């Protein structure tokens with residue numbers, strides 16, 4: 001696995017921007033629909049607070065939430081490509097951390113644990129499929145498990 005080339009980055013950026021604009025369009029029309037389904041002239045937040053048992057409406061609001069989450073991930077990925085992100089695009093920051101930690105001697109004088117990660121770059125196949133991926137597959141799973149517990 002290697003660093004994405006300039007051409008790769010350009011391609012991911014184009015894909016991300018397309019996805020971003022189509023998601024933004026979706027969220028707008030879904031929100032309209034969810035609101036139309038309600039008799040009240042209420043905001044989405046307000047509807048969610050009411051804990052309505054209207055399945056369609058709840059489902060729709062769930063979709064909006066997921067899409068907004070995805071939009072955030074896409075925006076962050078574009079920032080990383082532009083060099084304005086929290087880390088370099090294409091790097092799994094958790095692999096990077098693992099490798100860094102393995103280099104440092106442990107505080108108690110014991111030998112550091114060898115890193116499972118051997119490489120900080122997210123595989124190209126994963127980025128082609130999911131250009132806004134923040135982590136490699138292994139760390140993505142760890143993150144999701146942590147979130148479920150929390």
Ligand SMILES: [Zn+2]
Pocket residue numbers: 092093094095096117135136137138139
């Ligand atoms: Zn990783």
